[in-house]
Amino acid sequence: MLIDQQDTEAFRLELRQWLAANCPAEMRDGARDETAACWGGRSWQFSSEAQKTWLERMIGQGLTTPTWPREYGGGGLERAREKVFFEEMAAIGARLPLVSFGIWMLGPALLKFGTDEQKRTYLPPIVRGEIRWCQGYSEPGAGSDLASVATRAEDRGDHYLVNGQKIWTSYADKADWIFALVRTDQEAPKHKGISFLLIDMQTKGVSTRPIRLISGASVFCETFFDDVEVPKANVVGVVNQGWDIAKYLLTHEREMISAGAAGLTGGRSIAQVLASQDSRLTDATLRARALECEIDGLAFGLTLERYKDQAAAGQAVGDASAMLKYMGCELNQRRHELLMGMAGMAALEWDGDHDSLPADWLRSRANSIEGGTSEVMLGIIAKRVLGLPG
Amino acid sequence: MANLIETEEERMLAGAARRFLDDLAPVSHLRQMRDRMQTHDPDLWYQMSAMGWAGVLVPEQAGGDDMGFSAAMVIAHELGKTLVISPFLSTSVIAATALRQVSGSQATEALASIASGGITYALAIDEGAKFAPEASQLRARRDGNGYVLDGQKTFVVDGSFADRLLVLARTDNGQTLFDLDAERPGIRRDRMKTIDSRDAATIRFDGVRADFDNVLGHFDDAMTVLAPAIRAGQAALAAEMSGLAAAAFGMTVGYLKERRQFGVAIGSFQALQHRAAILWSELELTASAILNAGRMLDQDLDNAQLAVSLAKARATATAKLAVAEAVQMHGGIGMTDAFDIGFYMKRARVSAEWLGDYSYHAEQIAQLRGI
Structure with missing residues (x-):
């Protein structure tokens, strides 16, 4: 396998050859948007034969999850080879073979908090794209006060009985399983009575309903639990200490949202848009604003790289990831306002159901709300990074 | 892409610089200089040179430490924290980098003098309110065995005290960079009273003679x-x-x-x-x-x-x-x-x-x- 090659530069050459021979042409369009991606799962319909072939070949090399341990099907790559991997993928515009909340969020949580059996049970299907996960955190009325979780899981001896409602569960209608925060102790202080529970969406009593947004059709759903029976073995970590896992995962979510907002995994920079249209900005005010946005975007991209380098060197990024989330989202919103201005009246038409610039622009307004509002992020920076009182 | 974490060496350099500067050049030092209308502290520069900073970009064979641009920037970052006034940027970064682009014993000697703290440089480019090297109008015309410079430069940082000047001049078919003794006849330097107390000067060139070997690099190609x-x-x-x-x-x-x-x-x-x-x-x-x-x-x-x-x-x-x-x-x-x-x-x-x-x-x- 490619990942057996430990020498970084030799790995680069082997990988380059392998990608040239194995990445289907249709998978080299550089597409980074959610709709072009392969999400996997029981009900996944491949958009093309190429998408399927690409996934299978990458699974075979452990490269759907390049940094995960090899025993679960990952690539076991350290930071230097991981960088090489993404550089070589980007060099030919290769799509990621598989994206999912399992890869981004549940996997890292299981690797840190899960039992050996949970890792063996849940990680390989994520790596192979067989099970698609969604995240059940937010609840109606909870908002920024995430720890005020009201969905309750009652101890019924050999199982929990779950009742309640989640909201903003992305792709819940397409997911096979959900990882959810549930209240297992009604009496304890709110942070102390939460557990992290894995629930099969096919269980009786689980239902979902999509939410329509100002940006049109959305991936968000409401998810309902009515007398849902869940085995006790599905608790990750210690009962009533689920908040620790939630906080750990929120860090991952922040990094994911900010990375997406940087135009690294979704959307294009203003310079890229102009290049694709073979045009330059002529309106002086718009051009000046676009330039500032481009400058800040470049500096933000470098900061993401620097933080990754730090994390790889064992210097924990921790609460500073709140800055990535805050800056990335503010930048993405600025960028979308500018892209709309650049497109002018040509961007005022849409069908409300498919990806389009106006839909992206409207959708970007949620960036500073989801995964912790900008104000919550600034509070985290102020108190936990800068050590300000209160 | 290069690794963006500060290296252990850079951290040590920053720490040493900080201790040195907190001791010898805290902000109160700038305040004293401001109150005395002083824009250059030769003693401080001598001690900075002894730390190896003057020669941070000077090759080892010319007596420098050749630590590279990242290291020079670490030092500059620490200088900035306490607003230290010194010829570091003009001399040890700008002039040293310019001199490194040319070969020959003259440049090597100049680099050696920079590393030892023996000479200071200032860069004379600007003539208007904004940085615009291409718009430079100061003229240098051929005259017998050399050139004659006429014109004026403004906001020459460190220009009132520097031993030598790098002067950008318009020549027949382009621009040429001259490396001149700041005391040449025909050069008049007037110190500006800058808002931040950093040294800067307006410099007049009236029929200033330059020799062929004062050209840094090639004629018409600054x-x-x-x-x-x-x-x-x-x-x-x-x-x-x-x-x-x-x-x-x-x-x-x-x-x-x-x-x-x-x-x-x-x-x-x-x-x-x-x-x-x-x-x-x-x-x-x-x-x-x-x-x-x-x-x-x-x-x-x-x-x-x-x-x-x-x-x-x-x-x-x-x-x-x-x-x-x-x-x-x-x-x-x-x-x-x-x-x-x-x-x-x-x-x-x-x-x-x-x-x-x-x-x-x-x-x-x-x-x-x-x-």
């Missing part, structure tokens, strides 16, 4: 030598500004924790917390651009303009924000001359203009990125 030198200077200045911004921020956060109003520390107010958090976020982005510029200069000096302009643009914007926020969050005391923050605000304004302001560098980026 930029081969000058462009890398300017680039290095811009990066080091950006690093100095990021140090300035970091220090202003540090003073501000310290004040938010200690100053009490309405019975509590003012840092507990959400309005101020968010201002501080936004400022810190901006500092983090700029720190990345600074680190990247150093790495890119060390990797490929000729192709580092995007990284350098990004660093200078970001540093300019962040320093401006940092000093404005510092004064606002300090309140009335921030407006008093007795308090140091005003020095930071003044230096940030002067550094914003030197070697290209935000708009200048944004335009470089626009050209390189196709915007």
